[in-house]
Amino acid sequence: EVQLVQSGAEVNKPGESLRISCKVSGYRFTAYWISWVRQMPGKGLEWMGTIDPSDSYTTYSPSFQGRVTISGDKSVSTAYLQWSSLKASDTAIYFCARHNLKALAGIPYWYFDLWGRGTLVTVSS
Amino acid sequence: QTVVTQEPSLTVSPGGTVTLTCASSTGAVTSANYPNWFQQKPGQPPRALIYSTSNKHSWTPARFSGSLLGGKAALTLANVQPEDEAEYYCLLHYGAIWVFGGGTKLTVL
Numbered sequence: 242e243v244q245l246v247q248s249g250a251e252v253n254k255p256g257e258s259l260r261i262s263c264k265v266s267g268y269r270f271t272a273y274w275i276s277w278v279r280q281m282p283g284k285g286l287e288w289m290g291t292i293d294p295s296d297s298y299t300t301y302s303p304s305f306q307g308r309v310t311i312s313g314d315k316s317v318s319t320a321y322l323q324w325s326s327l328k329a330s331d332t333a334i335y336f337c338a339r340h341n342l343k344a345l346a347g348i349p350y351w352y353f354d355l356w357g358r359g360t361l362v363t364v365s366s
Numbered sequence: 367q368t369v370v371t372q373e374p375s376l377t378v379s380p381g382g383t384v385t386l387t388c389a390s391s392t393g394a395v396t397s398a399n400y401p402n403w404f405q406q407k408p409g410q411p412p413r414a415l416i417y418s419t420s421n422k423h424s425w426t427p428a429r430f431s432g433s434l435l436g437g438k439a440a441l442t443l444a445n446v447q448p449e450d451e452a453e454y455y456c457l458l459h460y461g462a463i464w465v466f467g468g469g470t471k472l473t474v475l
Contacts, residue, residue: 266424278412285466285467285468285469286404286406286412286452286455286457287453287466288457288463288464288465288466291464299461300463301463302463302464302465303367303371304367311414328381334412337394338412341463349400349418350417350418350421351400351402351417351418351428351459352402352414352417352418352421352423353402353404353414353417353457354414354417354423355414356411356412356413356414357411358411359411
């Protein structure tokens, strides 16, 4: 089955570091980009950044640049989102989503299709 | 900072038709923004509906359609069903980054 399996809920204190994961199965890890998306309590979706697992090329939203690091490990087909120093405002659900670019008859199409179920991160002293 | 704007809320009657829009602070939305649309129900992850303006996934109900309308991306729901009540998000591409709209809460009443 094609799926993105995210790591379990986390409870951390401000200032702690954290890494959450998104393990893919049912397809070749390097064939699709993986994006991370934040959803704060009761709020909308925010695109944080993305990684191309084939070469670990990453891009970030200006809102998240320098605040988080996205990485990937081809040996375990897993993408990661990490913080070096959490803040209370990082409390949110974090989703991973795969996407890709395809061309049909010379026309490019970017598509998002599969999402993980989300990881709840709670940061509280 | 690029801002993508959607209607905060819309209400539609069962069986009716409703159009949700997605505007960009940088100007007209075009196919080069590769608009994607998602549906999210409470407690669930988003579900992809439309990609690259008007293309449906294999699981997308036929009553959903995407287009460009008046410089915006648009999602039209025809013959709306009670189960379509949800939050809907658009996502636009700007070179190397993507930006979500604020979401539209669709009420079916």
